[in-house]
Amino acid sequence: MKPYVDSLRFSTAGSVDDGKSTLIGRLLYDSKSILEDTIAAVGRATTKRGQDGLDLSLLTDGLTAEREQGITIDVAHRYFATPRRRFVIADTPGHEQFTRNMVTGASTSDVAIVLVDASKGILPQTRRHAAVSALLDIPHVLLAVNKMDLVGYSESTFKAIKSDFKGIAAELRIRTLTVIPISALKGDNVVSKAVDGVDNLSWYNGPTLLEFLETVSVDRVRKTNLRFPVQLVSRVKFGPTQEHRGYLGHVESGRIKVGERVVVLPSRETARVLEIITVDGSRKTAGVGDAITVTLDRQIDLSRGDVIVEATGMPQITDRIRANVCWLGNAPLEVSRRYLIKHLTRAVRATIERVETHYDIETLKATRGAETLRTNDIGELVIRTSQPLIVDPYWANHATGSFIIIDEATNATVAAGTVLSEPELDGGYV
Amino acid sequence: MNAILNAFSDERLNPTESSARFAMRERRPNLRAHLRNLEAEAIHIMREVVAEARNPALLFSGGKDSIVMLRIAEKAFRPDKFPFPLLHIDTEHNFPEVIAFRDKRVAELGEKLIARSVGDSIANGRVVLRRPDESRNPHQTVTLLDAIKEFEFDALFGGARRDEEKARAKERIVSHRDEWGQWDPKNQRPELWNLYNLRMHPGEHVRVFPLSNWTELDIWQYIAEQEIEVPAIYFAHRREIVERKGLLVPITSLTPAREGETIKTLSVRFRTVGDITCTAPVASNATNVDEVIEETVLARLTERGATRLDDQTSDASMEARKKEGYF
Numbered sequence: 001m002k003p004y005v006d007s008l009r010f011s012t013a014g015s016v017d018d019g020k021s022t023l024i025g026r027l028l029y030d031s032k033s034i035l036e037d038t039i040a041a042v043g044r045a046t047t048k049r050g051q052d053g054l055d056l057s058l059l060t061d062g063l064t065a066e067r068e069q070g071i072t073i074d075v076a077h078r079y080f081a082t083p084r085r086r087f088v089i090a091d092t093p094g095h096e097q098f099t100r101n102m103v104t105g106a107s108t109s110d111v112a113i114v115l116v117d118a119s120k121g122i123l124p125q126t127r128r129h130a131a132v133s134a135l136l137d138i139p140h141v142l143l144a145v146n147k148m149d150l151v152g153y154s155e156s157t158f159k160a161i162k163s164d165f166k167g168i169a170a171e172l173r174i175r176t177l178t179v180i181p182i183s184a185l186k187g188d189n190v191v192s193k194a195v196d197g198v199d200n201l202s203w204y205n206g207p208t209l210l211e212f213l214e215t216v217s218v219d220r221v222r223k224t225n226l227r228f229p230v231q232l233v234s235r236v237k238f239g240p241t242q243e244h245r246g247y248l249g250h251v252e253s254g255r256i257k258v259g260e261r262v263v264v265l266p267s268r269e270t271a272r273v274l275e276i277i278t279v280d281g282s283r284k285t286a287g288v289g290d291a292i293t294v295t296l297d298r299q300i301d302l303s304r305g306d307v308i309v310e311a312t313g314m315p316q317i318t319d320r321i322r323a324n325v326c327w328l329g330n331a332p333l334e335v336s337r338r339y340l341i342k343h344l345t346r347a348v349r350a351t352i353e354r355v356e357t358h359y360d361i362e363t364l365k366a367t368r369g370a371e372t373l374r375t376n377d378i379g380e381l382v383i384r385t386s387q388p389l390i391v392d393p394y395w396a397n398h399a400t401g402s403f404i405i406i407d408e409a410t411n412a413t414v415a416a417g418t419v420l421s422e423p424e425l426d427g428g429y430v
Numbered sequence: 431m432n433a434i435l436n437a438f439s440d441e442r443l444n445p446t447e448s449s450a451r452f453a454m455r456e457r458r459p460n461l462r463a464h465l466r467n468l469e470a471e472a473i474h475i476m477r478e479v480v481a482e483a484r485n486p487a488l489l490f491s492g493g494k495d496s497i498v499m500l501r502i503a504e505k506a507f508r509p510d511k512f513p514f515p516l517l518h519i520d521t522e523h524n525f526p527e528v529i530a531f532r533d534k535r536v537a538e539l540g541e542k543l544i545a546r547s548v549g550d551s552i553a554n555g556r557v558v559l560r561r562p563d564e565s566r567n568p569h570q571t572v573t574l575l576d577a578i579k580e581f582e583f584d585a586l587f588g589g590a591r592r593d594e595e596k597a598r599a600k601e602r603i604v605s606h607r608d609e610w611g612q613w614d615p616k617n618q619r620p621e622l623w624n625l626y627n628l629r630m631h632p633g634e635h636v637r638v639f640p641l642s643n644w645t646e647l648d649i650w651q652y653i654a655e656q657e658i659e660v661p662a663i664y665f666a667h668r669r670e671i672v673e674r675k676g677l678l679v680p681i682t683s684l685t686p687a688r689e690g691e692t693i694k695t696l697s698v699r700f701r702t703v704g705d706i707t708c709t710a711p712v713a714s715n716a717t718n719v720d721e722v723i724e725e726t727v728l729a730r731l732t733e734r735g736a737t738r739l740d741d742q743t744s745d746a747s748m749e750a751r752k753k754e755g756y757f
Contacts, residue, residue, distance in 0.1 A: 006460040007467065076599045077592045079645050086464060088643060104620040231477040236510045248506075250474040250624075279505045289466070291473035291505070304481055328620050342625050345481065402623045411629035413619040 007086040008213060010113055011106035011138075013129045018115040019146045023184035024078065024091060026191070027210065033080035075105035084214040099361065099376040102132045103326045103416050107402070110218045112138040118157055118181070119150040122164045124362040130165070131361050134172035135324055135378060135418065137395055140216055141169065142178050144209060149183040153200040171364055178216075180209050224397050225313035226254030226262070228294065229344040230306050238295045244274060246293040247302060249345070252399035254310065256294065257285045264300055265307045265390045266317050271296035305346030307390045307400075315392045315400055319385045322356070322420045324394075327373035329407060329414030333381075335371065339414070341385060343403035349386040350405070356380040373415075380420070394418035465652050472499075472640035473506040474624060475603060476587065479638050480506075480513050482628040483585035486638075490516040490543065492524075492532035493703045494660050495589030495641060498649055500539065501658055502640060503587075512541050517586070519574045520547040521566035521705045523684055528703055531661040546577040563684060565708040575611040584635045585628070593645045603642045609633035646701075647726050654719040664722065666699045666714045677710040 012020050028034045046052070078089040090105035106112055112133040116126050133141045143165050151157045162179045169177045181204055182188060187195045191210045194200075207215065234246035256262070258273050276283040277293040286292045294308065309315060327333055333352060341350045358370035358379040366380070373379045394401030405415035479486055488503060490496045503512050516536060520529075536543045548566045551557040551573045559569070578586070592599045602618050604626045619627050628636060641649070653660060670681040672691040678698060679685055684706050687693050698711035699722070716722040 006464050076596070077643070078599065079593045079643075081647075100620070104622065107622040108624075231474070232481050234510055248477055250470060250477075279508050289470050291470040291477075340629070342627065345478070398623065402625065404620075404622055404625045404627065406627055406629055411627070411631065413621075413627045416620065416622045 007088065008111065008216070008218060009088040009090065009109050010111040010142075010213065011090040011092060011102065011109040012113045012115065013092045013102040013106070013132070018117055019184045020091075020115050023113075023115065023144065023146065023182070023190065023209075024089060026184050026187065027087075027089075028078065028080055033078075075101060082210070082214060087213065099128055099132055099326065099378070100328045102129065103136065103328065106132065106138060107136055107416065109136070109138050111140040111142055111213065111216060112136075113142045113144055115144050115146050116161060116165070117150075118145050118147045118154075118161065121161055122168070126165070127168055127364065128361045130168050130172055130174065131359070131364060131378070132326070134174050135326065137175075137398065137418070139218065140176050140178065141174050142180065142209070142212065145179060145181045146184055148181045148188060148201065149186050153181075153183075153188070155203045158204075168364075178206075178212060180206060180212060182209055224253040224392075226256055226308070226310040227252040227315070227392075227397065227400050228256055228262075228308040229346075229399075230302060230304055230308065231345050232304060233302065234293060238275060238277065238293075243299075244295040244297075245302075246277060246295055247308070248293050249291075249308075251286055251288055251290045251292065252344070253288055253397055255285055255287045256292075256308070258283075261311060262296070262308050263311050263314070264296075264302055265309055265315070266388050267301065267306070269300045270311070271298045271300055273297075305344070307344060309390075315390050315397075317388045317390055319388045320353070321383050321385070321389065321391060323381055323383060323403070323417040324420060325373065325379060325381050325405070325415045325417040327375060327377045327379075327415050329412055330375060331407070331414070332375075333373040333415070338408060340406040340408050341383070341389070341403050341417075342406060343389050343391070344400065346387070346389065347406075348389065349408075350383050353382040353384050356382055381417070383417075391419045393421035395421065461651060462655070465648065465655055468641075468644050468648055469502065469505065469652070471624075471643065472502045475626065475638065475640040476502060476506045478626050479585050479587070479604070479628060479636075482626075483636070485581070485583050486514040486585035486587065487517040487544070487581065487583045488512070488514055488587040489589070490518055490532065490536075491703070492518075492528040492535070492661060493589070494649055494653065494664060495591065497535070497658060497660055498641065498644075498652055499587060499589045500535065501652075501656055504539075512539075514587070515542040515544050515581075517577060517581075517583075518543060518545045519570045519577065520545050520549075521570060522547050522549045523566050523706045525661070525663055525700075525703065525706060527663050528661045531659075535659075544577070544581070546573050546580075548573050551576065563707065565705055567705040567708050571611070578611065578635055584630060585638055586635065587638050587640065589641050590639045591644050591646070591649070592639075592642050598639075601639070601642075603639055604628060605637045605639065606630065607635050607637060611635070613637075647723065650719060650723045650726055654723060661703065663700045663703065663711075666697045666717050666721075668695055669698050669711065670695050671698060671711065678712065679710055680706070682706055 012024060076091045078091060080087050090109060092101040092105035114126060114129040114133065116122060130141065145158055145161050158181045165179065166177065180189065181201055182190050184190055188200050189204065189208045191208060193208055228249050228251050230247045230249050232248040234248060238244045238246050256273060256276065258276055261270055261272055263270050274295040274297045276286050277295065335352050335354065339350050341348050355370045355373060357366040357368055358373065358377060359366050361378060370379060390400065392400040401419040403417045404413050405417060407414045488499060490500065507513060518532065548557060548569050551569065552559060556576060557569045557572050590598055600615060602621045604621065605613060606619060607613060630636060670693050671678045672681060672687050672693055678696065681687055681693055696713055697715055699714040699716060700709065700711045703709060714725060716725050
């Protein structure tokens with residue numbers, strides 16, 4: 001989790017048909033982020049394809065491998081800035097595999113932009129995007145009702161789509177939803193509301209899409225307890241008598257303070273924080289996102305993978321987790337196989353005890369009795385690990401509640417998981 | 431699509447009052463927060479790789495991005511020594527100021543530098559040039575892969591950024607290379623949250639880009655904030671150049687003027703520093719970091735577009751080189 005809100009990370013998911021590339025092109029243009037040589041290169045590429053003008057989709061879908069094979073690489077990152085904010089776009093294109101693509105690109109997004117074509121209304125794809133946004137617990141979902149020009153800027157069409165989508169969002173328990181009508185092609189309501197002095201959406205009183213992105217408040221730091229996973233133990237020692245090891249890490253949540261009592265997990269040993277060290281000097285306290293070195297007032301057997309926490313609001317220490325998982329691998333999940341789980345700074349062996357449910361991503365219904373998950377599938381698993389993990393439910397803490405699954409044979413990352421609450425497992429918690 | 435093109439007037443391509451105001455605003459405190467975020471992300475990545483890789487190295491060329499990488503390494507590991515050596519793949523066609531800076535910086539840090547040169551690769555027959563004066567930039571790949579094999583490195587830190595080029599925009603922070611050093615853009619490992627997959631088979635390695643999410647402007651603002659020294663050729667100086675294919679080509683013994691070209695002396699600076707034969711300066715009067723930042727905000731060309739003779743050859747030249755193992 002990142003603490004500072006002056007930069008916003010958003011994902012866009014969808015196909016060229018939804019006008020996604022046009023929307024990104026317009027945002028980049030209007031923020032003066034497309035420089036002359038890039039425009040010239042896109043112009044040349046457009047001409048080469050026998051078209052006139054500037055095909056903005058080439059800005060984002062530009063690798064030779066992609067053009068030759070008509071495929072798109074799963075995620076491209078774009079950067080632009082306005083006087084109010086800096087933006088990182090995780091652009092996840094493509095019809096096929098877009099569940100996988102979106103999960104890959106959007107895990108750290110503050111806002112997910114779901115595009116819908118006003119002339120077509122809610123499609124199965126729209127539902128999938130919403131479902132993935134919910135799975136990843138993206139703080140804001142923005143439904144951009146695009147191509148309003150094709151429906152004569154009709155308020156009633158907009159309202160009907162908005163109401164349909166609200167139903168889906170409620171079912172998925174999406175936290176905050178904003179719906180904005182736009183025409184990315186004509187420019188209506190993307191950066192400014194009126195185009196050439198004509199306000200086609202005079203009935204709409206909300207912000208433009210860019211105004212929303214510039215002003216949406218991003219509460220990345222929830223009031224969570226201290227979670228400080230240890231990345232490395234220093235070789236050098238600290239303190240006046242040079243007897244204290246330094247524990248290097250990144251504060252994932254909460255605050256750490258000099259003099260406070262902390263608990264080291266999984267050993268449950270306690271100590272007080274002696275020093276918080278950085279190259280720029282010692283500190284009294286450090287918060288979310290700070291990369292620091294910590295020393296403790298007593299010798300503790302502590303190594304990479306352990307987590308320093310505060311005594312209140314302790315996480316679970318468990319070798320069995322229940323989690324939602326999006327399967328990303330080409331080969332389906334095999335219950336009999338051994339996998340690796342990387343969670344915080346720890347990698348452990350794991351087996352899938354069972355596939356609890358499989359979600360139909362279009363109807364959003366959970367079905368029981370599935371035996372596997374295939375690429376792009378989302379399901380709930382019960383996983384047993386060879387060593388305990390220190391977890392919180394994902395909804396409470398994205399850092400301690402997320403993990404990836406690695407195939408030990410191919411070393412590929414085959415799944416992304418989010419830990420569920422309600423650990424109703426028989427004897428699973430130690 | 432024409433409608434879009436028409437909708438965007440030429441005026442946005444010119445430096446405007448609003449972007450100048452933006453430059454001023456950017457010096458306000460929230461910039462500090464932005465840079466702390468980028469810095470902390472880079473430190474976290476470096477520490478993860480050191481924890482999980484068997485034998486990492488940091489590529490250091492004396493260029494501004496790799497200079498920032500050294501500062502990140504200090505923040506990640508001091509007071510300890512860096513848990514990796516620095517590696518420079520030297521084309522031997524470098525600006526002398528940059529090599530002098532490289533050696534000075536390494537000495538100040540007290541760290542170990544390994545240099546391997548394209549010249550050695552040519553001498554031992556691993557690299558064959560078509561023309562003696564051609565750019566050695568693409569040939570670095572052979573020297574780099576040989577160095578990786580020689581020292582059995584399994585992770586290489588590089589200062590590449592995603593805003594530089596569209597092939598980079600699609601590359602992961604931890605980017606896997608097969609035993610031939612090749613990048614397969616279609617088969618990249620999904621990278622979620624801040625969980626990096628550093629597993630690899632023997633003979634494979636990863637390239638790691640802790641500055642992936644930084645922009646050219648972020649780099650300069652960080653250099654300003656941290657008061658980091660960079661080679662003098664990043665600032666405006668008078669230099670003999672010729673204009674060729676819309677770029678300014680510096681006149682050196684390796685890059686003489688061609689027949690019919692007029693040599694001029696201009697105030698220029700380098701936005702990027704690489705092989706002399708393929709790095710072009712831009713016209714500039716920026717004599718200090720703040721002025722460079724101002725010019726960066728107002729720039730009308732991308733960093734590579736304005737300065738790299740080699741990337742223009744084809745629209746996909748970076749992608750092609752990356753697939754072969756280029757940094």
